[in-house]
Amino acid sequence: MSLDTTYQGRNFRSVGTRPLRPDGVDKVTGRARYGADFNMPGQLVARILRSPHAHARIVRIDTSRAEALKGVKAVVTAADLPDLTEGDQGLFNTLENCMARTEVLYDGHAVAAVAAIDARVAKQALKLIEVEYEVLPHVTDVDMAARPDAPKANGTAPNIAKQTEFGHGDVDAGFARADVIVERSFLTEQTHQGYIEPHACVASCNSDGTAEMWVCTQGHFVYRQTCASLLGLDVSKLRVTSSEIGGGFGGKTHVWAEPVALALSRKAGRPVKLVMSREEVFRASGPTSATSIDVKIGATKDGRITAATAHLRYSNGPYADGWAEMGAMTSFACYDLENVKTVGSEILVNRPKVAAYRAPSAPMAAFAVESAVDELAQKLGIDPVEFRIQNAASEGTRSSYGPVYGPIGIGPTLEAAKAHDHMKAPLGPNQGRGMACGFWFNFGGQTCTDLNINADGTVTLAVGTVDVGGSRASLSLIAAEELGIDYKDVKAVVADTATLGYNDMTDGSRGTFSSSMATISAARNAIEVMRQRAALIWDIPVEDIDWEDGHAVARGENYGNLPPLSVADIAAEAGTTGGPIAGHSEIVADGAGVSFATHICDVEVDPETGSTRIKRYTVIQDAGKAVHPSYVEGQYQGGAAQGIGWALNEEYVYGEDGRLQNPGFLDYRIPVCSDLPMIDTQILEIPNPNHPYGVRGVGETSIVPPLAAIANAISNAVGVRMTHIPMSPPRILAALDREKAG
Amino acid sequence: MRYERPATIEDVTALLASGGEKSFVLAGGTDLLVRMKNDAFEADLIVDIKAIEGMSDVTRTADGFEIGAAVPCAALGENAELSRVWPGVVEAANLIGSTQIQGRCTISGNLCNASPAADSVPAMVAAGALARIAGPDGRRTVPVQDIPQGPGKTSLRKGEFIEAIVLPDPGPRSGDAYLRFIPRTEMDIAVVGVGVQLTLAEDGSIASARVALGAVGPKVIEATEAAETIIGTRLDQPALDALAAVCSEVSTPIADKRGTVDFRKQVVGVLAARAAKIAYQRAGED
Amino acid sequence: MASLPVSTTINSDDVEYLCHADESLLDVLRDRLGLMGAKEGCGTGDCGACSVIMDGRVVCSCLVLGAEAEGRNIETIEGMADGNTLHPLQQKFIEHAALQCGICTPGFLMAAKALLDTNPDPSEEEIRFWLAGNLCRCTGYDKIVRAVADAAIVMREERA
Incomplete structure (x- = not known):
């Protein structure tokens, strides 16, 4: 049976609840094997x-x-x-x-x-x-490497290894129409996923x-x-x-x-x-790119962006991949732009081969673009949320990287931010509030699941996407939902490569999206088998049997005396009705809905030391449908925390000798518990039209806005526009001194 | 590699005296075991001093405190009397590393590790702390600032180790404070650290002061010129400004992965003024 | 290299083992005793994933020599639950979704237990600073802090 993947509104009974995760006891008792x-x-x-x-x-x-x-x-x-x-x-x-x-x-x-x-x-x-x-001779700096006289990082290959372009319209004409233009250059240092294992x-x-x-x-x-x-x-x-x-985040x-x-x-x-x-x-291993990005955005006095360009140079390590390309694709994805052009340059350097890090390449591009958008709003005297709402992409917008959007969440997340209590809370001295938006594509890909009905009516779900953040709980909920049985009767496991067909990896926020689609498909196939078995048990035509609330139900007045058969009832007869009952699914999970988020952040900056503390943080993101809301919140909070670390302290420091000086958690400073406040979350649910339950990937987008949200907050707190990430105390203090010196 | 856990101080000094260059004292191990992780590091002998009686005690004496070399920093914070008399020293000791590190690390180890960024050392220097050294030829006592000689280097002679830190009673109307700057809220090595100790005259002016600066030179700097700027004052703004300026001036930091020269010189003044204010307030309440 | 004999107490049981002089307690627990609940995230005391409780204090077992355990009392994650009854902290970590990948969880639980054993009613700030030596890269700490605070309530009620 082929799967109809279109969204069908339904009243969920399992999806959206918060049951205990199946791997919880193993993980709190030290028995889970890493x-x-x-x-x-x-x-x-x-x-x-x-x-x-x-x-x-x-x-x-x-x-x-x-x-x-x-x-x-x-x-x-x-x-x-x-x-x-x-x-x-x-x-x-x-x-x-x-x-x-x-x-x-x-x-x-x-x-x-x-x-x-x-x-x-x-x-x-x-x-x-x-x-x-x-x-x-070596070169580790992205801008140095892009110079014509730079040492070659790898053999005879040019350090500017590849260029890609995206966009549409006529940006020159667009800028000519602009009343105000902001043009700035930004740097971000290399960071690492920092998984603990x-x-x-x-x-x-x-x-x-x-x-x-x-x-x-x-x-x-x-x-x-x-x-x-x-x-x-x-x-x-x-x-x-x-x-x-024990954590991956792309690494x-x-x-x-x-x-x-x-x-x-x-x-x-x-x-x-x-x-x-x-x-x-x-x-x-594979850290993310260091970047150097030039952004130019123009707008009319009434707040309409007329043109936008970005040139993004991303370090790739010694091998050319497509990291700048993804930066170029994502940079203006939040906006409805008539004229836009982005150029991505892949730069070779003598640093480790870059790997994906949660919404790879998007946070740096968003830092540059969302900082410039904020500055433009400031110059125009328009509220930054309002300015973004005016220019936000919506259903039917042709995205800056090509495709035309379906129903999307950027507008709703901005409206939610505008209405959020956080926006109205008072600020103390040296405190400032900033906000920023973020986008991520999400991915579907090849997926395969097996759903086995056991003799007692319980279900074993074998999936091939590695569980990085609670997906076994989510997928058990999905199976329970589709079959109409209890969550506790489903046990999801990640199968090895010898026991299940090929699965793409858990990346691109695809784990729950794609495996849930395959799980629904497998469950529907199993239901089909169970209806047939019920037909044999009852000796009636299968067409007369419905599947309702986990039971085969004989339809019509002729069968009024047939009590519904549960999964357990049907499973108990499997040996005499045709053998074991299972549903299988092998799909390419197309239609991953794009994802948007808006973050709000309050900071306090010590003007004498340049130290920044996060006082309050709010994440608003579209989940499509939150299958297990606790783990959706967890993704929002975790991504925000990683973005906060990236914004403030995390960076690879290379010496003149080209050697990494801080290869440890002592001096590669990821946020510790006392660095952060509670991270508030608001889950919006704008159903993905291409998933039966409306699910979108939720894992990555939350790391995209923090860099810019914090930079914008710092600008509002102490009046300096930071253009170099991380915004470490020495960089902020130096910027404050420059500002003072005029 | 040998591991020994002697029961007496004499055994420690004898072991250290007969051991080679690669002999190390183990108290909390929070620096030593990190170094042992490095493939290039080799040790022939490790002498664990924790089995020695009294080595893990904080003792109140007639004129101060003796802190055994194996007392973990967490125990200092749990000692109400010590925390009352030397709050700055205790705060500094309690800033070292995490809760986990606190359960093991010692101020003697912090001193002997001879890192310019050691948190407890500026506080101890400001407090006028002494290190009591045991060696093959007996005991000697020196000001703590005489122990570190530069990054990783100490003045301890072969066979010697620190058996206790001695903190004198500060006298009435005294207060101390330690502040450091780190990028995060915990877990970092000090980018700058400042210890200040003050004693007030009866009229509330500063009668004596000691200022010690960490992480702004190859070893802790006792900034007597800085201390002089506030002696005789009631720590008014001009005095604070002068203190900050002199602290910045006498600092000789390097630029590294933790901070720039400019940043360190600027922030050392800021922290000196802030620490002095805390110490002044404490002295006033004393 | 000659091995050293060590007699110690782990999770209330008498345990004896041989270890090398330079071998960490973490390596002893994992490689010699099969107690693999403590994890090595860094080996240098910066992440807390190897946290165990030694004589009532939480320590990084990567920064303790196996030989130092002689005569001490060690608690590890494997001894935290009472048979099939989870410790309130373990239960609350699951209920609050305070773990995602879970690699840091044993260390957090040991550190949080040491906190609540000495401070039954910690403030949010006290929880955050006490746990600053335990790195978590998944959760942003929010749900961890809530789980510890909630477990503290349960433990106070149990004591009352």
Whole structure:
């Protein structure tokens, strides 16, 4: 049965409630097993040797002394990971990023790895590997790298690796009509997802060509695909199980050390456990881009934007991906613009290969655009919320990146902000209020679920999207809703790659969106089977049977004496009516509804030290339909907190030598509990027309507005327009001093 | 690597005297174990001093307090008498790290780690604290500011370790305070730290003062010139301005991942004035 | 390297183990004793995911040597529930959705238990500063603070 995915209004009985999560007890008792919490018989411990240079040619690697050390069972270098990528540049980049080949391209780039009987021997072995480097010129700064005379970050490739353009209309004509124009340049420093669980896996290659991997990942099917390609394994022979995941936020969408663990296991003939240290996570996983963005926006006196442009330069690490492209797509997505043009430039630098970080690339673009929009409103003397409402995109607007919007939430979130108590609360001395909007696309993608009706009428739901924030609870609610049974009778599990069809990873806010769509489809298929079984039990035509509130109900006066059959009643007869009952679904979940948010923030700035404290914070976001509101709120709050950290303190600090100076939680300063107030949330529900329950992705948009909301609040508190993120105390104090000096 | 847990001070000094260069004293371990995480760090001998009787005690003496080298900072805050007499020192000690760190870290360790940014050290210097050192040749007592010699370097000789910090009674009409600047509200290393101790004359003017500055030089700076600017005053605005200006002037900070030179020089003055006000108020209530 | 014999008490049970002189208590708990509820998020005392209670004080087990546990009393997350009865903090963390990924949760629970064992009625500010050494990257702390405050109410009622 094909799934009708269009939104059908309904009165929900499970969806929208807040039951306890199914993995809760495991997680509060310490029993939940994460990446590093799994062991195998005969397991070895792996360690990776990393480059101390930002850019260097590898002249020679001698591993013989390490190999000779008692207790060392394997040493691998790039030679043990031959290039099987057959011209697939992206895959080759992944391979080279896992293990440097001829050059090291950033501080922390892997050059060799060992597997030994324990961590102490592995550590000794690393010290015995000799690597001779010829140091090459390096560049770590995004603007420096874009200069024509800059050292090349990777081979002979130009540092400005790729340019993309979006927009429509005639921006020159638009600016000519503007009464006021704001033009500014902005910088944002590189940040890291900062998940608390370092990357960890246990890899086991067998002599018969089969292999297994236990790993913390946002997408075990994708990891299987990549690792199989890099190692030359058949996809079917590599079984990947996703552990509980201790945070990812985009950083666990990409392999970093997993292929190395497999290569070590293959060479040693034993299982290998590889756990990154926190320092390795910072130096050698995938942080987000540093950016340099020029924005120009013009408007008429009455507050209508006539034209907008942005040029966005995003650092990519040593490999060209599409990070600036996504920045260019998202930058003006909140607005209805007649004339708009954005250009994204992907810049190569000698820093780690960039990975996704929650609404990747959007927060930096929103910082620049929403700061400029705010300044424009100030100059026009129009209330910033009102100005945004006047220019907000709505259903039918052609977005700045191309598509025409369906029903969307930007207008409603702005109206909700305008009406919110927070907007009317009094402010104290040195306090200021700011607001900003944010957008994220959301993604659907390939999805597969199995819904098995057990003999007692309970349901086991096997999904393939990793649960990063409570999706097993949400998907159990969805299954219960569609089947008409109780939440407690559904148990959702994340299946491994050998027991379920392919699933794209949990990214793009797709986990609940896409797996709920597949779950609804699987449930409907199961209902169809159960109706047929009821028809056999009752010996009546299936057409005469309805499914109501979890029961097969015989329709019509002829069957008045047939009591409805519950799922348990039908399941009990499965053995005599055709065998086990299940529903399956394999879909491409199209139609992920775009997502918008508006944030309001109060700050207090100490004018003598430049220190900023968040006094109050409100998130207003469209969820389409909040399946489990507690976990929707959790996404809103978590994204806002990450954005606050990004805005105020988080940054990668590189020295002149091109080495990362703060690879730890001491000096990479993510918000601590005492830094934050309660984060108020308001969930709006503007149904996604392309999902049966109206669900939209909710995970990412909340990180987009905070940078600009806080910058705007600081501007209102102490009168300085901050254009460099993070707005750390030294930067704010310097700006205040410049302001004082005139 | 060897781990030893001797029961007497003599055993500690004997072990340290016979150990090699890579011998370390373990009290709270909150710096040492972090260093041990680094692949480049190697230790041959670790001497845990927590089994020694009295080492984990705060003792009230006739003329002050003796704080054993293994007393965790959390215990200082729990000591009502010490907190009443030396609130600034206790606040400084309680600012080090998290609750978890507080349960282990010690002010002796904070001093011996010889970080210019150590929170408790400016407060101790301002308080006129002394370090009582035990060594193979007996005991000696020195002002705490004589211990750090630069980042990671101390004046302790081979075989020596600090057995206690001695805080003298400050006398009547005295108060102290410590303030630091960090980017977050907790968990950071001080970008700037200032300790101030004041004693008032009977007329309410400042009779004596000590000002100590942290994280603005290779080691703690006892800013006597800064202290002089407020002696004889009632801490009016000109005095505060002068204090701030001199503190900025005598600071010799570096720029690093935690702050710029300009920022540190500016904020050290701001914090000195604020800390002086708190100390002045406390002295007035004393 | 010779191993050191250690006798200690973990979750009220007498436990003996051998460990290396430079081995952390966290490594002992996880690798030698199978108590993997404590997590290593940083190994340098900056994240609190490895928090355990030692003689009544919450500490980072990554910054304690295994050898130092001799004669001490250690509480870990595995000992927090009474059989199948969850501790009020555990129950409230689930009820308040105070965890998402859950990797920081054992550490938060140990730290919060140490707080409520000594301060049965903490203010929001006291909760926030006490827990500042426990990093959470998922929740923004809002629901965690609420869960701790709510658990405090339950525990006060239980005591009354």
